[in-house]
Amino acid sequence: MALGAQSLAFEMEMNMAHIPVLTDALLEVLDVRPDSAVVDCTFGGGGHASAVAGLLGPSGRLLACDRDPVARSYFDELKRSLSTPAAFYQGDFADTLAEFVGAGEKVDRIYMDLGLSSMQIDTEERGFSYSYDAPLDMRMDPRMALTAADILNGWDQDRLSWLFREFGEERYASRIARNVVRRRAQAPYVRTSELVDTVKASLPAPARFGARNPARRVFQALRIAVNDELDSLKRALPDAAALLKPGGVLAVISFHSLEDRIVKEFFAAQAHPCTCPPDFPVCVCGKQPSMEIVTTKPITPDSHEIEANPRSSSAKLRAARRI
Numbered sequence: 039m040a041l042g043a044q045s046l047a048f049e050m051e052m053n054m055a056h057i058p059v060l061t062d063a064l065l066e067v068l069d070v071r072p073d074s075a076v077v078d079c080t081f082g083g084g085g086h087a088s089a090v091a092g093l094l095g096p097s098g099r100l101l102a103c104d105r106d107p108v109a110r111s112y113f114d115e116l117k118r119s120l121s122t123p124a125a126f127y128q129g130d131f132a133d134t135l136a137e138f139v140g141a142g143e144k145v146d147r148i149y150m151d152l153g154l155s156s157m158q159i160d161t162e163e164r165g166f167s168y169s170y171d172a173p174l175d176m177r178m179d180p181r182m183a184l185t186a187a188d189i190l191n192g193w194d195q196d197r198l199s200w201l202f203r204e205f206g207e208e209r210y211a212s213r214i215a216r217n218v219v220r221r222r223a224q225a226p227y228v229r230t231s232e233l234v235d236t237v238k239a240s241l242p243a244p245a246r247f248g249a250r251n252p253a254r255r256v257f258q259a260l261r262i263a264v265n266d267e268l269d270s271l272k273r274a275l276p277d278a279a280a281l282l283k284p285g286g287v288l289a290v291i292s293f294h295s296l297e298d299r300i301v302k303e304f305f306a307a308q309a310h311p312c313t314c315p316p317d318f319p320v321c322v323c324g325k326q327p328s329m330e331i332v333t334t335k336p337i338t339p340d341s342h343e344i345e346a347n348p349r350s351s352s353a354k355l356r357a358a359r360r361i
């Protein structure tokens with residue numbers, strides 16, 4: 039892309055700026071000190087990172103990661119205004135955290151703000167949104183091979199049905215999968231509108247005319263599969279915990295129950311690792327807690343935040359501290 043076109047694209051993305059969610063609560067649980075080394079695993083538009091960086095001094099460090107190359111432009115923009123040393127790593131946070139562990143790195147704070155940024159959702163041609171007619175892409179990192187179209191055109195009916203049910207929590211998963219397989223026998227799926235039409239045609243009338251787009255669960259399922267989101271999270275959490283210094287905090291903001299369950303179960307396993315049968319009077323397995331849970335219940339946005347930013351409505355923040 040020519041430089042002019044590149045800066046125009048950046049300008050356009052700035053106009054659909056991501057509003058960071060639960061920022062005050064995140065800052066409170068992180069309790070960042072000026073000399074903290076902090077990892078932002080999901081830099082996005084840098085909203086959280088800029089709030090965190092405001093608390094860091096010249097002896098602190100900001101290590102930022104995102105799969106999406108577009109996030110680098112936002113990082114470069116933020117870095118220009120910082121006195122704190124900062125570096126950006128493009129890739130899956132599971133791989134980046136594993137590299138940090140391999141390098142013997144130790145940090146004070148790590149946070150993840152999962153899911154998609156508004157720039158990704160609102161950039162039509164990336165195919166994340168059922169609201170635009172665009173190519174069925176949905177890759178956060180365009181270097182990845184698998185697209186949403188590959189899944190729709192390539193997976194067998196049972197696997198599609200499983201995907202829509204498990205990752206989309208879609209009640210009509212098997213009907214939709216059956217209709218996808220029928221429709222693609224005529225012509226392969228190319229565009230998001232073709233998938234929206236199939237979903238709508240697969241649902242009974244009452245489910246078609248709800249307040250929200252009936253294709254949203256199928257889109258969520260595809261996006262999770264394209265980006266292997268749940269496995270990334272499962273791989274990343276143990277490395278995040280291992281990277282923390284004693285007293286260090288890991289905070290995760292999730293947006294659907296599949297992610298939240300993984301975080302909740304991981305924190306619970308770190309805080310209560312004992313595998314002795316409940317009727318044993320004393321612990322004989324010897325497994326010691328490695329983290330304590332900071333948020334006994336997940337923190338959620340209040341009505342003001344949801345009104346100002348409806349995309350925050352499903353957010354849940356959980357945090358745990360390294361012992």
Ligand SMILES: C[S@@+](CC[C@H](N)C(=O)[O-])C[C@H]1O[C@@H](n2cnc3c(N)ncnc32)[C@H](O)[C@@H]1O
Nearest residue numbers: 058080082083084085086104105130131151155
């Ligand atoms: C909700 S946005 C983060 C917004 C950011 N906190 C802010 O305030 O602007 C989520 C970001 O995480 C990135 N992301 C999601 N899963 C990722 C993963 N496994 N590895 C790296 N980045 C990921 C997405 O590309 C997206 O930019």
